Amino acid sequence: MKVGIVGAGITGLALTHYLAKQGIESVTFEADDEPGGVIRSRTVDGHVIEPGPQRMRKTPGVVELAEKAGIAEEIIEANEGELYVYANGELGEAPITKRQFFTTDLLSVRGKARMLAEPLTKPGSPQETVEEVFVRKFGREAYEHFIGPLYGGIYGSDPAEMPAAFALESLLEREKETKSLLRAFLQRVNQGHTAAPMSFTDGNQQLPNALTEAYDDRIELSTPVKAIHADDRYVIETPNGSEAFDRIVITADAKATAEMLSPLEADGLASGLDGLRDLRYNPLAQVFLQADHDYPGKGYQVGYNEDLHTLGSSWNENMFDRDGAQTVFLGGMHEPEIVEESDDTLAEIAREEFEAVVGCEATVIDVARLKPGFPAWDTSWWALEDLELPDGVTLATNYTARMGVPSRVKEARELAEQFAQQATADDSQQETAVAATT
Numbered sequence: 001m002k003v004g005i006v007g008a009g010i011t012g013l014a015l016t017h018y019l020a021k022q023g024i025e026s027v028t029f030e031a032d033d034e035p036g037g038v039i040r041s042r043t044v045d046g047h048v049i050e051p052g053p054q055r056m057r058k059t060p061g062v063v064e065l066a067e068k069a070g071i072a073e074e075i076i077e078a079n080e081g082e083l084y085v086y087a088n089g090e091l092g093e094a095p096i097t098k099r100q101f102f103t104t105d106l107l108s109v110r111g112k113a114r115m116l117a118e119p120l121t122k123p124g125s126p127q128e129t130v131e132e133v134f135v136r137k138f139g140r141e142a143y144e145h146f147i148g149p150l151y152g153g154i155y156g157s158d159p160a161e162m163p164a165a166f167a168l169e170s171l172l173e174r175e176k177e178t179k180s181l182l183r184a185f186l187q188r189v190n191q192g193h194t195a196a197p198m199s200f201t202d203g204n205q206q207l208p209n210a211l212t213e214a215y216d217d218r219i220e221l222s223t224p225v226k227a228i229h230a231d232d233r234y235v236i237e238t239p240n241g242s243e244a245f246d247r248i249v250i251t252a253d254a255k256a257t258a259e260m261l262s263p264l265e266a267d268g269l270a271s272g273l274d275g276l277r278d279l280r281y282n283p284l285a286q287v288f289l290q291a292d293h294d295y296p297g298k299g300y301q302v303g304y305n306e307d308l309h310t311l312g313s314s315w316n317e318n319m320f321d322r323d324g325a326q327t328v329f330l331g332g333m334h335e336p337e338i339v340e341e342s343d344d345t346l347a348e349i350a351r352e353e354f355e356a357v358v359g360c361e362a363t364v365i366d367v368a369r370l371k372p373g374f375p376a377w378d379t380s381w382w383a384l385e386d387l388e389l390p391d392g393v394t395l396a397t398n399y400t401a402r403m404g405v406p407s408r409v410k411e412a413r414e415l416a417e418q419f420a421q422q423a424t425a426d427d428s429q430q431e432t433a434v435a436a437t438t
């Protein structure tokens with residue numbers, strides 16, 4: 001079996017590794033001249049900044065990749081630390097643990113009592129939006145002050161636009177066992193917390209860079225896939241020529257995926273690609289600041305009723321000892337147009353608001369914009385129900401499955417295991433056929 005992989009973000013690179021481990025031939029095509037996809041790290045004026053994810057979790061899969069890439073020694077682990085929410089004009093600890101719940105000022109006594117009544121409410125339904133589920137189960141105060149901002153912040157999205165059917169799918173499944181969405185959520189958070197947040201000395205992109213070096217015979221950078229069509233096998237077309245494969249795995253963003261699959265659509269082998277073309281992404285800008293403040297913890301999200309443009313901030317100085325580096329996020333579904341403002345305007349907004357929230361002076365290091373942005377997981381996801389691809393073409397993406405780096409790595413491992421089983425089955429079928437003809 002020979003597998004063609006589109007994209008050398010973390011999914012494509014993890015798949016490259018796991019296929020090599022299974023002894024399966026593969027080629028990974030990456031449009032960009034550097035690997036990592038949305039994982040980007042830069043050093044500006046001596047500061048390591050992250051114009052993409054700020055951290056990942058130290059799961060066995062991530063550690064395995066770091067070991068293979070020879071950079072396990074470069075892992076920096078962060079303390080779990082508090083997460084804050086800016087609500088009612090001040091920063092308060094997000095009530096994730098029991099102690100935080102009972103001591104937090106983010107909720108009134110009535111708001112806490114309403115949250116505790118959650119087991120008496122009906123289970124969440126896939127027909128509801130995420131906002132409807134959260135407000136009905138936990139009350140509007142808890143939703144607006146921290147649940148909405150924390151949850152929506154993961155996607156830069158608005159929970160009012162997110163169908164629970166997609167965005168809460170696994171949590172609703174878990175709720176059936178735990179009989180409480182809160183218990184289901186805490187179980188997931190606590191499981192996640194067993195793996196510490198981590199990065200690398202030179203930032204997150206050190207992992208994709210080192211993996212690409214380790215597998216340079218399997219990865220082609222600066223090689224955009226223009227089209228995929230079907231012959232006896234699947235053929236990938238790039239500016240360098242055509243190459244045939246038995247299986248194709250696409251990890252690219254939705255629009256790029258629709259574009260390269262158009263020949264299969266024209267031949268009637270794929271349908272529903274308009275769902276991919278119209279899938280919504282939330283634009284995002286990041287402003288990197290230098291500031292030294294006294295709060296412990298990872299950062300904050302901004303509550304819904306505050307008069308700020310800022311969505312939230314990640315305190316990379318606290319987490320990774322990054323010489324005062326802090327990241328401020330702007331845009332998302334709440335204010336997509338702000339991302340079009342000039343660098344100077346974004347920098348000023350972020351700096352002023354950070355100083356007001358955290359109460360210390362800040363200076364601007366850099367500004368970045370994320371393209372195409374975060375998959376929004378909103379109502380445009382319904383159209384994916386009509387997507388049909390031929391056997392042998394698989395999407396392994398952060399818009400068809402969970403977004404976090406550990407989940408991307410896990411999906412790649414499972415896919416490689418599945419291919420290895422298929423390869424064994426194909427081999428034994430061939431042997432049987434040969435035996436029958438001799």
Ligand SMILES: Cc1cc2nc3c(=O)[nH]c(=O)nc-3n(C[C@H](O)[C@H](O)[C@H](O)COP(=O)(O)OP(=O)(O)OC[C@H]3O[C@@H](n4cnc5c(N)ncnc54)[C@H](O)[C@@H]3O)c2cc1C
Binds near residue numbers: 011370398
């Ligand atoms: C701002 C931000 C913050 C995040 N924060 C966290 C976090 O704190 N923790 C966490 O675990 N996760 C976080 N995530 C999620 C996680 O980083 C991503 O879901 C994950 O890195 C996506 O990896 P991927 O390989 O699936 O896709 P991508 O990184 O999008 O990679 C796809 C690759 O395909 C390539 N490509 C596109 N078109 C073509 C073509 N025609 N031919 C060849 N190649 C092509 C692209 O260039 C790209 O390299 C965050 C994401 C973002 C955007």
